[in-house]
Amino acid sequence: MSALIQAKHLHKIYRDNHAVNNVSIELQRGEILGLLGPNGAGKSSCLQMLCGVLAPSEGEIIINGADLLDNPNQAKQSIGYLPDKPPLYPELTVDEYLNYAARLRRVKKSAINNLRTQAIQHCGLEGYNQRLIGNLSKGYQQRVGIAQAIIHQPEIIILDEPTVGLDPIQMVEIRKLILELGEQHGIILSTHILPEVQAVCNRVQMLHRGKSVFNKKMQELKQTDSATLRLQQATDLEAIKKLPGVDSAKQSAEHRYLIFGRQLSESLADISRYCVENNWGLLELCPLENNLEQIFLNLTSGEESTGEEKTSEDTHNNEQAA
Amino acid sequence: MILHIALRELRSLFLSPLAWIILGVVQGIMAWKFLGFIDYYFTIQAELINIKDAPGVTDLVIAPLFDFSKVLLLIISPLITMRLLSEEKQNGSLKLLLSSPVSMTEIVLGKYLGALLFFSIVILIIGIMPLSLLSSTNLDMGKFASGMLGQFLTIAAFTSLGLYMSSLSSQPVNAAAGTFGLLIIFFIINIAGNATTEGNNFFNYISITYHSIQMLRGIVNTADIAYFILFSLGFILLSIRQLDSQRLQS
Numbered sequence: 001m002s003a004l005i006q007a008k009h010l011h012k013i014y015r016d017n018h019a020v021n022n023v024s025i026e027l028q029r030g031e032i033l034g035l036l037g038p039n040g041a042g043k044s045s046c047l048q049m050l051c052g053v054l055a056p057s058e059g060e061i062i063i064n065g066a067d068l069l070d071n072p073n074q075a076k077q078s079i080g081y082l083p084d085k086p087p088l089y090p091e092l093t094v095d096e097y098l099n100y101a102a103r104l105r106r107v108k109k110s111a112i113n114n115l116r117t118q119a120i121q122h123c124g125l126e127g128y129n130q131r132l133i134g135n136l137s138k139g140y141q142q143r144v145g146i147a148q149a150i151i152h153q154p155e156i157i158i159l160d161e162p163t164v165g166l167d168p169i170q171m172v173e174i175r176k177l178i179l180e181l182g183e184q185h186g187i188i189l190s191t192h193i194l195p196e197v198q199a200v201c202n203r204v205q206m207l208h209r210g211k212s213v214f215n216k217k218m219q220e221l222k223q224t225d226s227a228t229l230r231l232q233q234a235t236d237l238e239a240i241k242k243l244p245g246v247d248s249a250k251q252s253a254e255h256r257y258l259i260f261g262r263q264l265s266e267s268l269a270d271i272s273r274y275c276v277e278n279n280w281g282l283l284e285l286c287p288l289e290n291n292l293e294q295i296f297l298n299l300t301s302g303e304e305s306t307g308e309e310k311t312s313e314d315t316h317n318n319e320q321a322a
Numbered sequence: 323m324i325l326h327i328a329l330r331e332l333r334s335l336f337l338s339p340l341a342w343i344i345l346g347v348v349q350g351i352m353a354w355k356f357l358g359f360i361d362y363y364f365t366i367q368a369e370l371i372n373i374k375d376a377p378g379v380t381d382l383v384i385a386p387l388f389d390f391s392k393v394l395l396l397i398i399s400p401l402i403t404m405r406l407l408s409e410e411k412q413n414g415s416l417k418l419l420l421s422s423p424v425s426m427t428e429i430v431l432g433k434y435l436g437a438l439l440f441f442s443i444v445i446l447i448i449g450i451m452p453l454s455l456l457s458s459t460n461l462d463m464g465k466f467a468s469g470m471l472g473q474f475l476t477i478a479a480f481t482s483l484g485l486y487m488s489s490l491s492s493q494p495v496n497a498a499a500g501t502f503g504l505l506i507i508f509f510i511i512n513i514a515g516n517a518t519t520e521g522n523n524f525f526n527y528i529s530i531t532y533h534s535i536q537m538l539r540g541i542v543n544t545a546d547i548a549y550f551i552l553f554s555l556g557f558i559l560l561s562i563r564q565l566d567s568q569r570l571q572s
Contacts (some may be wrong), residue, residue, distance in 0.1 A: 081418075087415040089415055148418065
């Protein structure tokens with residue numbers, strides 16, 4: 001079975017800002033992918049490109065076997081999208097709005113009533129059918145936004161920060177809803193709330209300054225041990241990769257490294273001994289056990305975080321974001 | 323699909339007080355003007371009897387009424403068209419349309435048709451008023467029909483320009499100001515055509531007034547119809563292009 005979404009080498013260049021830089025996203029059936037990143041990392045731009053709201057400057061997007069650029073109508077048929085701000089018409093009632101949303105997705109007239117009832121049930125909107133959207137609270141507006149995205153039972157649901165601005169109880173409810181939906185659909189969800197990703201996603205991809213810096217299954221994340229290594233002496237990254245039990249390494253900041261290895265926890269003693277024997281000035285060796293937050297911070301903070309080339313524009317954007 | 327978008331647009335219009343206010347205000351002003359023209363007709367009726375081939379009620383009441391209504395339409399049309407796309411951009415609902423399996427052409431045509439349906443209602447209620455004269459006199463229905471056609475084509479052109487302005491800005495007020503300014507220019511640009519005696523047919527040719535005036539006299543000219551269709555089509559195409567380029571750029 002082919003992937004639901006296959007987006008390859010996406011680029012989005014705004015006038016003076018390379019917002020999305022060579023990001024590839026894949027989504028399989030039954031997968032809930034969490035797209036993580038600090039503000040301005042390019043999450044929304046990525047999602048908008050996947051939905052056809054924005055055209056990518058470069059790259060290819062295949063949605064459920066249909067090319068989004070060549071065959072947009074067929075591709076968009078299998079997408080339900082909730083933007084960062086729910087796309088509502090405050091003057092319509094919930095029913096009227098959902099009918100309209102279904103019509104836009106080319107749902108047959110005879111099927112609309114049935115699907116609308118299901119979507120309303122899913123999102124806990126029973127009893128709100130005749131209420132004006134403008135009069136609903138933010139949490140309920142968000143639910144209407146989600147109902148709109150699932151009414152045509154798309155195979156792919158794309159949610160851009162679905163729990164922003166909700167109270168903790170609503171957040172839990174929405175997460176439960178996402179988990180429920182994830183059983184039958186493929187879901188991409190963007191957020192900068194880490195516990196949310198840990199609670200609902202089964203794969204996580206991190207973006208930082210428009211680049212994809214991390215992409216792992218939650219399961220792998222739990223299995224794979226990683227550790228931070230801080231040395232007093234500048235050391236070649238290649239040398240660090242040769243440490244016992246280390247499969248790969250990344251420089252996260254000056255003299256700071258992230259090391260990964262399948263059996264890392266068993267090799268930690270060897271590593272510390274190796275560092276001391278080679279006079280690298282071992283300051284810190286800290287195992288990270290499936291700690292998403294640590295990975296996130298290590299990847300996104302620090303100047304040389306991605307270990308890739310940096311342009312003056314990037315620095316500028318970073319300053320703005322700060 | 324175009325129809326669904328258009329009907330949603332029309333429904334939202336009538337759910338806001340704006341549409342009702344506009345209908346009420348237009349009807350009130352037009353009724354006042356209508357009475358004024360009838361009154362004028364009564365005062366000169368006695369003299370008309372002595373004139374051979376004197377102008378009739380249609381020429382003295384309906385034609386000036388329709389001529390005046392164009393000015394009123396010019397004032398109200400930006401109020402309606404300004405929201406068409408800029409409001410959707412402003413409150414983010416355009417993303418619903420863009421992520422749906424709907425082409426840009428369908429979106430723009432749906433919006434255009436929605437506004438045009440509303441304006442059709444406006445010109446219909448303006449048109450029904452003089453028809454009340456049928457109970458006491460004969461009207462030249464041919465002239466009436468060509469007058470109505472003129473009204474419709476004029477407002478179709480206004481709407482397309484308003485739609486394009488709305489596609490440019492995410493602030494409805496900016497769209498309204500732009501539409502208002504451009505419409506007035508298209509309305510009065512033929513003054514230059516009239517001022518110079520010859521060689522300036524160009525200004526006449528691009529003026530809305532010049533092309534709509536003939537229809538009030540009962541002359542339906544293909545060139546005039548073509549002007550309005552091209553005008554509307556041109557701005558609709560520009561709107562589609564504008565939205566497309568925003569999808570690529572912004």
